Amino acid sequence: MARRSATQVRHETLAEPPSLAEQADRHALYQQAVNAPGAHIDFIRKVYRGMRKREPRVLKEDFCGTALMAATWAQRSPHNRAIGVDLDAEALAWGQRHNLELRGPALARRVALVHGDVLEDRPHRADIVCALNFSYNLLLARHQLLAYLRGARRSLLPGGLFLLDCIGGTEAVIDFSEERGCQDFTYIWSQQDFNPLDHSARCSISFAFPDGSRIEPAFAYRWRLWTMPELRDCLAEAGFTGVRIFWEYSDEAGEARHVEIDREQNQEIWLAYVVAW
Ligand SMILES: C[S@@+](CC[C@H](N)C(=O)[O-])C[C@H]1O[C@@H](n2cnc3c(N)ncnc32)[C@H](O)[C@@H]1O
Structure with missing residues (x-):
């Protein structure tokens, strides 16, 4: 073993221990704080089985990030397959390692991660295509949203359903x-510089730790808050012939319940699933 010099030893003794922020993994924190793939999967399986009287088997997760939804889908059944598409090679590599390979080669073989733009045409077809955590809000122009929705519709297998979530x-x-x-x-979620003229805003996600350290921001992007009527108009224009809206209600224990509705009163914040075909 190499001998350490006196200077090296002194530096090691004086060195500050790394802060909690320095030790943290932003993708792991994001998944813990934001993702709830099991609840999305329970919801869409229930709707799909109710409408199509069979099990959906192939899921395509657009804007997949670390592809936790795709991985959880594949984990639910050895008959399930998934495809995840994202522009961010680093998030995909993290997901490949932590969400797929660590769950075993049999699962990893049933999930294909694609590095690319959701606006590009691809050959993949699925029973369920989803864009969750409001990710389509990253498409800032109407022609982009429309192109994305047209592509999502083309990638549905016969009987397939498209799932979005909407915030308002x-x-x-x-x-x-x-x-x-x-x-x-x-x-910490933050939306700043909201512009009522085009509904664009700067968004960020940060993490703060008990030792006072922070990752700020851990993720930052610009988005456009598409409204439900804009979304429904674009879905119809993209060729979707059916839409169902499921509003999220919370009971006293904070448990979410989704109920199909066609009108509601506005609230401070509301969430809804949109299912289209
Ligand atoms: C807020 S994250 C959501 C990740 C994941 N859907 C989730 O539920 O946590 C948005 C993701 O969309 C990806 N993204 C943004 N624009 C994209 C595009 N045009 N094509 C593919 N991925 C895109 C980003 O790289 C990022 O990973």
Whole structure:
């Protein structure tokens, strides 16, 4: 073993231990704070089986990031397959390692991760195509949203369903920040510079730790908050002939329940699933 010099030893003794932020993995924190793939899967299987009287088997996750939804889908059944598409090679590589390979080669073989733009035409076809956590809001121009929806419709197998989530309400169209305590960190969502003329805003996700350190921002992007009527108009224009809206209600224990509706009162913040075909 190499001998350490006196200077090296002194530096090691004086060196500050790494902060919690320095030790953290932003993708792992994001998944813990934001993703709930099991609930999305339970919802869409229930709707698909109700409408089509059979099990959906192939799921395509657009804007997949670390592809936790695709991985969870494949984990549900050895008959399930999934495709994930994202522009971010680093997020995909992280997902390949942590969400696929660590769950075993049999599962990893049933999930294909594609590095690319969701606007590009691809040969993949699926029973369920989804764009969740409001990711289509990253498409800033109407012609992009429309091109994306047309492509999503083309990638449905016969009987296939397209699943989106939508956020709205009086507080979704102003600058706001939200902090939520997670197991050993705080998740901070922020929407700033909301422009009522085009509904664009700067968004970020940050993480704060008990030792005072922060990852700020861990993720940052510009988005456009598409409204439900714009989304429905674009879905129809893209060729979708059916749409069902499922509004999220919370019971006293905070458990979410989704109920199909065709009208509701506006709220400060509301969430809804949109299912189209
Ligand atoms: C907010 S993250 C959502 C990730 C994941 N859907 C989730 O539920 O956590 C948005 C993702 O969309 C990806 N993205 C943005 N524009 C894209 C595009 N045009 N094509 C493919 N991926 C895109 C980003 O790289 C990022 O990983």
